[in-house]
Amino acid sequence: MLLQSSSLAAVVLSSIVLVGYLAPVTEAHSWLECVNWQFHNPDKKDWSDKGGECLGYARRFPLGHKFASMDSSPARHYQQDNKNPNNALPCSDGDQGEEPGMDETLAEPRDAAYNRKGWGKMTVTKVGDEICLRWPAKTHGNEDSVVMVAISKNANGKDPTQKGFNSNIVAKLKFGNCSGSGGKDNTACGGCFPVPVRASGDYVLQWRWELNEDEFYTSCADLRIGSK
Numbered sequence: 001m002l003l004q005s006s007s008l009a010a011v012v013l014s015s016i017v018l019v020g021y022l023a024p025v026t027e028a029h030s031w032l033e034c035v036n037w038q039f040h041n042p043d044k045k046d047w048s049d050k051g052g053e054c055l056g057y058a059r060r061f062p063l064g065h066k067f068a069s070m071d072s073s074p075a076r077h078y079q080q081d082n083k084n085p086n087n088a089l090p091c092s093d094g095d096q097g098e099e100p101g102m103d104e105t106l107a108e109p110r111d112a113a114y115n116r117k118g119w120g121k122m123t124v125t126k127v128g129d130e131i132c133l134r135w136p137a138k139t140h141g142n143e144d145s146v147v148m149v150a151i152s153k154n155a156n157g158k159d160p161t162q163k164g165f166n167s168n169i170v171a172k173l174k175f176g177n178c179s180g181s182g183g184k185d186n187t188a189c190g191g192c193f194p195v196p197v198r199a200s201g202d203y204v205l206q207w208r209w210e211l212n213e214d215e216f217y218t219s220c221a222d223l224r225i226g227s228k
């Protein structure tokens, strides 16, 4: 009996040590932290918290968490099925994938995923405006990886499939474009691109980061695009 409980204690202890050791490695994956980042100083563009403010977020993005902190409860990163990523669910449903994220499916009505229940605002922009996306390095900012940004083609439509997003890529951004050391967990990174030509209406933007071959992480956000 004594032997049993002490070996149980040893197992419990070693799994605590193991979890503590593995957690920072297994959870170091990124997500879209801001969809519409406004730099305070256009002459000194800085992705860190002090360098600007966020005017638009991804779907059901919970406010009030420290930058780069949503690794678990809530886990904001969503890793697509890596056996067939180009047929995978494009926006997390909070359940599927190698690493399920939070619910980022299309809301009905679309803006019901914003500005309530502690969630951030939806992005409002115009054709031709520069839009700047921000994400945490999660220790991978010195590696050579790319973020693909896709924006759906049809106003007020349902979400495209992953193949549909793949045929509407509007920007390819360097993941490691960061303010500070890309090897750190909470270094802020991002990229900017012009809003492409679209008829006025609501669209979905997909942020898709390829960390390794066939290892994709996505975030989804709605954009209200006005004409120029």
Ligand SMILES: *[C@@H]1O[C@H](CO)[C@@H](O)[C@H](O)[C@H]1NC(C)=O
Residues within 6 Å of the ligand: 045, 046, 047, 173, 174, 177, 178, 179, 190, 191, 192, 193
């Ligand atoms: C890289 O980051 C800077 C701000 O540090 C930003 O001005 C620039 O647009 C970014 N580059 C790209 C290609 O997005």
